[in-house]
Amino acid sequence: MTRVEGHYYDGLNPVCVSAGMDFSDQEATLTAGAVSERYAISHLRISPRIGSTGRFITLPNGGQFACADCVFLDSVPQESLLEGPVAWLEERWYIALACIVIVYSTLLAGYFFGLPAAATRIVAHIPMQAEQPLGKQALSWMDGKGWFKPTNLDFDTRIPIRNGFEGLYKDLPSKDYYRLEFRSSKVLGPNALALPGGIIVITDEMVKVAASMEEVMAVLAHEIGHVELRHTMRSVLQNSVVGAATAMVTSDAASLSVAVAGLPMLLAQTKYSREFEAAADDYAFRLLRQKGYSPAAFASLMERLAKKDKKQMGVFAYISSHPMTKERVAAARAAAKEVSTTPVR
Numbered sequence: 001m002t003r004v005e006g007h008y009y010d011g012l013n014p015v016c017v018s019a020g021m022d023f024s025d026q027e028a029t030l031t032a033g034a035v036s037e038r039y040a041i042s043h044l045r046i047s048p049r050i051g052s053t054g055r056f057i058t059l060p061n062g063g064q065f066a067c068a069d070c071v072f073l074d075s076v077p078q079e080s081l082l083e084g085p086v087a088w089l090e091e092r093w094y095i096a097l098a099c100i101v102i103v104y105s106t107l108l109a110g111y112f113f114g115l116p117a118a119a120t121r122i123v124a125h126i127p128m129q130a131e132q133p134l135g136k137q138a139l140s141w142m143d144g145k146g147w148f149k150p151t152n153l154d155f156d157t158r159i160p161i162r163n164g165f166e167g168l169y170k171d172l173p174s175k176d177y178y179r180l181e182f183r184s185s186k187v188l189g190p191n192a193l194a195l196p197g198g199i200i201v202i203t204d205e206m207v208k209v210a211a212s213m214e215e216v217m218a219v220l221a222h223e224i225g226h227v228e229l230r231h232t233m234r235s236v237l238q239n240s241v242v243g244a245a246t247a248m249v250t251s252d253a254a255s256l257s258v259a260v261a262g263l264p265m266l267l268a269q270t271k272y273s274r275e276f277e278a279a280a281d282d283y284a285f286r287l288l289r290q291k292g293y294s295p296a297a298f299a300s301l302m303e304r305l306a307k308k309d310k311k312q313m314g315v316f317a318y319i320s321s322h323p324m325t326k327e328r329v330a331a332a333r334a335a336a337k338e339v340s341t342t343p344v345r
C-alpha cells in the first residue's frame, strides 16, 4: 500500500481540506476529514506530468485530489495519452526556445508588415471629412496648451504664401479639405505640421528662416505629401492598435483610456517613420517640379534648419522630427535634376 498526501476539493464548495489517498493493487481510498471513500483505480483520472508542477486526480464523485508530483503516480493509468509527447517536449529546452523565437518573430512580422498594411487599408475607408474634427481638436489643444500664439506675420507676407499654397494643392485629390494656419511658436520654433483632415500649420519662425517663397512652398509641399498619403491617420491607427494591444496584454485599462482621451495630444506629437518622411519628400519633389519650383529649395532649407537646430536643439526642432537630413538633402538635389514627366496625384 502506498499513501499520497494532498488536498481534497469536493467539487461543490470552494474549500479544500487536507487529505490522503491510499493506493492498493486495484483500489484507492480517500480520507479527508469525515469523508472516507473507496474507488477502483481504473475510475480515477490522473493529470499528466507537466514539469514539476502538482498533479490532480479526478474522482468519480466529481471531486478532485491535488498533490505534489511523485514518481508513484506514473505507475497509475494516466488521463491523457498525450502525456508522453508533452513530457518529451518539456524536457527539451531548445524546443521551448525555438517556440519563443517563432512567437516573437510572428509578433514582429505582424508589427512591421501586418499593422502598416492593415492601417493603410482601414484609412482608405475613412473619408477626409471624418478626419476634420480630429484635426480641429488637435489644433485647439495645441492653441490651448500655449504651444501656438497668433501669427505676427503681416497680411502682405501671408497672402502670397496662401496663394502659392492654393496653387500647390488645387489639382490634388484632397483639394477641398486643405486649410493653412499661420501661428507663431516659441515652443516649436521653425516648424510645419500636417494635422488630420488637411489642416497644415506653418510657424512664423519657419517663414522667417526660409530664404525665398520657393523654400516656403517646399516645406508646404512636404506637408501636403503627408496629407495626401494619409500619414497622420495611418500613424495614429498603428500606434493606437499597439496601445490597445498593450492594454489588453497588461490588462491596463488606464493606459487605453489615456490613449483615447489623449488623442489630440497624440496627434500633435505624432512623429512619422522614416518611410513616411521619405514618401512625403518624394511626393513633394514631384509636386514642386510639376508646379515649376525646384526641389533644390527643399535641400537648402533643410541645411539651414539643420545648422540652426544644432545651436538650439529643442525637443520639437523640425529636424529632430525629420531625421536623416543628409539623405533627404541629397534626394532633393537629385530630384531637382530630374525632369517632371508624370503629373502628381
Ligand SMILES: [Zn+2]
Binding pocket: 222, 226, 272, 277, 280, 322
Ligand atoms: Zn514630415
